[in-house]
Amino acid sequence: METKKFTRKEIAERDTKAETVFVIANKVYDVTKFVDDHPGGHEILMNVAGKDASEQFEDAGHSLDAKELMNKYYIGELVDQDKRHNIDRNVNWNLPPVSEEPASGFLTSWKFPAALGLLLTLLYTYLFG
Template identity: 45%
Template structure:
């Protein structure tokens, strides 16, 4: 069973030699990851002892980073201190760009017109 922590216990763990963060009610010990974090030490230390869920999701970490963070998992927040987890919204399917004749004309008409005009100017000037 996973170890359980209160948010009050996590608040005290905000130093370089004991840095713990919370992401989506899961507790991570990032003490040994500080110097290796691609975003720098300061980002983790600024969030140490706190809930870093919004910061983590706002940055847009890769799926690899999300899987890799499991190496630092210590446990979970106790049920009484749990916060609502903010789920990332999946991108909506791109349905507003349907291929139509009018769209094709709007895209290709200007360059074709300019090309025809350039050919006529070339014939007039150099023939």
């Protein structure tokens, strides 16, 4: 499947809450469905809608999880003549896709909090009981 190409002019026209699109590291993301769920509030995304948000995204110090989540909203790239080739960040945007399956394992299940609670109860009983 061929990557869809966008011009900066096309991106600039998509700067509303009904269609929130921006560029990060020459890649185009449509975060319309994520605007209300953004942990920092929708205002942050609306301030960069229709623009290149590379600097703001990196300056915010997003986690690896946030960067992986971006794969879900990736819709294409800028056309070659609109790309900025002087991006001096060492960013790997070719992260593996985010799994839709819930995480499983001891630390992510109910078992860990239950075991920790039991251990703390026994410790409290031993020390103060």
